[in-house]
Amino acid sequence: MSQARPTILKIGGSVITDKNTELGVQMEVITRIADELQEANPRNLIIVHGGGSFGHPVAQKHAIKEGFKEEQQIIGFAETHHVMTVLNGIFMDALIWRGIPAVSITPSSCAMTRNGRIQCFEDSPIKQLLKMGFIPVLYGDAVFDTELGFTILSGDQLVSFLAMRFNAKNILIGVDVDGLYNADPKDNPEAKMFDRLTLEELKKVKGFFGGSSACDVTGGMANKISELIPAVEQGIPALVFNATKPKYIYKVLKGDKVKGTLIEKE
Amino acid sequence: MSQARPTILKIGGSVITDKNTELGVQMEVITRIADELQEANPRNLIIVHGGGSFGHPVAQKHAIKEGFKEEQQIIGFAETHHVMTVLNGIFMDALIWRGIPAVSITPSSCAMTRNGRIQCFEDSPIKQLLKMGFIPVLYGDAVFDTELGFTILSGDQLVSFLAMRFNAKNILIGVDVDGLYNADPKDNPEAKMFDRLTLEELKKVKGFFGGSSACDVTGGMANKISELIPAVEQGIPALVFNATKPKYIYKVLKGDKVKGTLIEKE
Numbered sequence: 208m209s210q211a212r213p214t215i216l217k218i219g220g221s222v223i224t225d226k227n228t229e230l231g232v233q234m235e236v237i238t239r240i241a242d243e244l245q246e247a248n249p250r251n252l253i254i255v256h257g258g259g260s261f262g263h264p265v266a267q268k269h270a271i272k273e274g275f276k277e278e279q280q281i282i283g284f285a286e287t288h289h290v291m292t293v294l295n296g297i298f299m300d301a302l303i304w305r306g307i308p309a310v311s312i313t314p315s316s317c318a319m320t321r322n323g324r325i326q327c328f329e330d331s332p333i334k335q336l337l338k339m340g341f342i343p344v345l346y347g348d349a350v351f352d353t354e355l356g357f358t359i360l361s362g363d364q365l366v367s368f369l370a371m372r373f374n375a376k377n378i379l380i381g382v383d384v385d386g387l388y389n390a391d392p393k394d395n396p397e398a399k400m401f402d403r404l405t406l407e408e409l410k411k412v413k414g415f416f417g418g419s420s421a422c423d424v425t426g427g428m429a430n431k432i433s434e435l436i437p438a439v440e441q442g443i444p445a446l447v448f449n450a451t452k453p454k455y456i457y458k459v460l461k462g463d464k465v466k467g468t469l470i471e472k473e
Numbered sequence: 474m475s476q477a478r479p480t481i482l483k484i485g486g487s488v489i490t491d492k493n494t495e496l497g498v499q500m501e502v503i504t505r506i507a508d509e510l511q512e513a514n515p516r517n518l519i520i521v522h523g524g525g526s527f528g529h530p531v532a533q534k535h536a537i538k539e540g541f542k543e544e545q546q547i548i549g550f551a552e553t554h555h556v557m558t559v560l561n562g563i564f565m566d567a568l569i570w571r572g573i574p575a576v577s578i579t580p581s582s583c584a585m586t587r588n589g590r591i592q593c594f595e596d597s598p599i600k601q602l603l604k605m606g607f608i609p610v611l612y613g614d615a616v617f618d619t620e621l622g623f624t625i626l627s628g629d630q631l632v633s634f635l636a637m638r639f640n641a642k643n644i645l646i647g648v649d650v651d652g653l654y655n656a657d658p659k660d661n662p663e664a665k666m667f668d669r670l671t672l673e674e675l676k677k678v679k680g681f682f683g684g685s686s687a688c689d690v691t692g693g694m695a696n697k698i699s700e701l702i703p704a705v706e707q708g709i710p711a712l713v714f715n716a717t718k719p720k721y722i723y724k725v726l727k728g729d730k731v732k733g734t735l736i737e738k739e
Contacts, residue, residue, distance in 0.1 A: 281574045281606060288576055289569045296562050303555045308547045310554055313579035319597050329595040331585055335617040340547060351601040 212376040213251040213337055216460070217366045220259025220347070221383040222450045223298065230290065231260045232297055236451065241301035243457035244342075251337060251376075252460070253369055254309070254344045257362040261294040262287060262347055266359050272323075274355025284357050287349040288315055295346050308341045314348035314360050321353045325360065325368050337373070345369070363434040370438040378435065378443055379459045381450025386468035387412075387432070403469045406439055435470060445470045478642040479517040479603055482726070483632045486525025486613070487649040488716045489564065496556065497526045498563055502717065507567035509723035510608075517603060517642075518726070519635055520575070520610045523628040527560040528553060528613055532625050538589075540621025550623050553615040554581055561612050574607045580614035580626050587619045591626065591634050603639070611635070629700040636704040644701065644709055645725045647716025652734035653678075653698070669735045672705055701736060711736045 218240065225231030258266070266272060269283025295311055302309040317329040336343045347362035370378050389412060390398040404412070409432065435445045448467030450456055458465045484506065491497030524532070532538060535549025561577055568575040583595040602609045613628035636644050655678060656664040670678070675698065701711045714733030716722055724731045 275605065282569075282572050285569055285574045285576050285607065289565050292558070292562055292565070292577060296558055299555050299558070303548075303551055306548050308551045310551050310581070311558060311579070313577070313582040315576070316579040316582035316598055317595055319601070327595075327597065329583055329593075331593065332582055332617050335585070335622075339541065339622060341551065351598050356601075356605060 211251045213253050213373050214249070214377055214379060214460070215366050215370045215373075215375045216252060216254050216379045216456070217362060217381060218254065218256040218450055218456075219380070219382045220257025220262065220362070222259075222381055223256060224259030224261055224294065226260050226263075229260055229264045230293075232294070234297075237298055237301050239453060240450070240456055241305050241307065243454065244302065244307055244460070245305040247457045247460040249342070249460045250340065252342050253333070253337070253373070253375075254342060255362045255366050255369065256295070256298060256344070256346045258291055258294065258347045261290040262349075262359075265290050266349065271349050271357060272359040274352060274358055280357075284349050287359075291346055291348050295344070299344060302342075302344070309344050310336055310341050311344045311346075312336075314345055314365060315350045318360060319351050319353060320355075320358055320360055322355065323352065323358050323360075325364065326353060328368065328372070330372060333369075333373070361430070361434070363431045367434045367436075367438045370443050371441055375438070375443050378438060378445035380431065380435070380445060380447045381456060381459075382428075382431075382447060383449065383451050385449045385466055386447050387428075387470075400466075401468045403471065405471060405473050406436065407473070409436070409439075409470055432470075439470050439472055442472055444472075477517045479519050479639050480515070480643055480645060480726070481632050481636045481639075481641045482518060482520050482645045482722070483628060483647060484520065484522040484716055484722075485646075485648045486523025486528065486628070488525075488647055489522060490525030490527055490560065492526050492529075495526055495530045496559075498560070500563075503564055503567050505719060506716070506722055507571050507573065509720065510568065510573055510726070511571040513723045513726040515608070515726045516606065518608050519599070519603070519639070519641075520608060521628045521632050521635070522561070522564060522610070522612045524557055524560065524613045527556040528615075528625075531556050532615065537615050537623060538625040540618060540624055546623075550615050553625075557612055557614050561610070565610060568608075568610070575610050576602055576607050577610045577612075578602075580611055580631060581616045584626060585617050585619060586621075586624055586626055588621065589618065589624050589626075591630065592619060594634065594638070596638060599635075599639070627696070627700070629697045633700045633702075633704045636709050637707055641704070641709050644704060644711035646697065646701070646711060646713045647722060647725075648694075648697075648713060649715065649717050651715045651732055652713050653694075653736075666732075667734045669737065671737060671739050672702065673739070675702070675705075675736055698736075705736050705738055708738055710738075 392398040654664040658664040
């Protein structure tokens with residue numbers, strides 16, 4: 208039992224799902240990630256995964272992020288939360304049957320937002336999990352909002368919140384690109400990747416990260432990076448790396464160097 | 474949006490799972506119950522389901538209820554929680570795709586016990602769900618305990634707790650027998666069912682309800698009934714009825730009379 212500062216590992220929805228197919232899961236990626244987690248056998252780790260082709264299309268269809276406006280959204284909210292629990296269940300299945308002591312924490316059961324920002328968060332189960340050597344696993348979710356009725360709580364907001372609340376050692380952001388570029392590497396072969404950015408540098412180039420996957424109700428890379436800033440300002444370094452590459456998750460958990468963009472306070 | 478007193482419906486694990494097969498689900502029963510819920514279209518309802526062949530065998534194998542004693546239990550706790558989320562997912566699936574606005578609430582994410590009794594419970598998501606017309610769905614779960622490390626929170630304790638916390642109108646306990654008997658009807662053809670019991674009468678005959686299904690870590694019928702007592706004492710009537718019988722759930726939700734045992738304060 209240890210109470211060292213935890214690492215927060217984000218696994219992007221675009222990594223574990225197929226964004227081109229509604230409810231399309233990248234099972235071979237999930238299997239590989241579970242193998243790597245088993246091999247790395249990390250302690251003091253909190254995992255947060257995204258929604259990808261599960262949460263985003265349903266949330267978008269019913270405008271869940273915008274809050275409660277009409278009766279028909281009610282079933283849309285229920286569906287959004289449900290498909291996220293299904294994705295989480297698939298991910299947890301891969302972990303549990305490998306003997307990884309992972310326990311899912313349902314954001315909508317323990318958190319409420321106010322105008323989209325976390326307002327209250329019951330963190331005692333997570334504290335207890337970490338103390339006992341479990342790996343808490345959270346995810347972007349449809350949650351209740353004191354002003355909007357409901358909204359979407361992105362995995363990225365959760366990552367930053369948890370990093371600050373638990374005074375994390377570091378944040379590891381696994382995405383489907385190698386790091387942060389000065390242009391979109393999917394469109395522009397001249398795009399250059401940053402190995403390291405200070406907060407000051409990050410704020411200057413942030414505009415370039417606007418390009419995102421086809422469907423991401425939580426705002427894509429630009430939002431992902433904005434969410435990180437308060438945690439980095441608090442002195443928690445964040446590494447953006449490519450989690451679709453074999454062994455990268457294993458290596459970052461072991462503290463080995465991988466290609467990626469390290470964001471530090473200064 | 475209504476804030477009337479809710480009804481708490483318990484659906485026993487023995488109703489929706491096959492207690493003779495580990496991880497055996499009674500899919501046709503779940504489908505029928507979902508049809509009945511859709512037809513009844515209830516408002517102000519909280520559902521709690523049990524663990525049956527999902528939660529109980531895993532919890533028993535790893536002695537989760539007894540609390541944390543050795544390292545090997547860690548994966549056992551993770552497994553117990555996981556199989557419960559799987560059962561809940563199957564149940565939710567049947568509800569959601571029928572357009573029933575049901576939202577799962579994960580007990581281990583929002584509640585902690587102290588020596589097995591609920592000590593803290595973050596109830597704001599459930600309040601918001603009821604206010605907006607959703608049906609919260611909870612279940613017996615492996616939860617964290619401030620004294621024991623972890624334990625099992627039975628669906629029955631949850632039912633009574635929620636009934637009192639939300640000042641429920643009534644409690645409906647769906648099990649796989651017709652009601653409470655003066656002897657076990659599965660062994661004794663002479664056993665007589667009670668149509669109605671006052672608390673005073675109940676306390677006198679409670680000893681008879683000890684006989685339970687093959688594997689129930691939460692203590693079977695005797696414990697189910699003990700858990701109900703504080704809520705009934707508070708004036709909330711509880712009906713024990715057979716949820717394996719077609720249309721019974723529909724009828725009890727509509728307020729129609731069905732065979733069963735009604736427990737009232739006096």
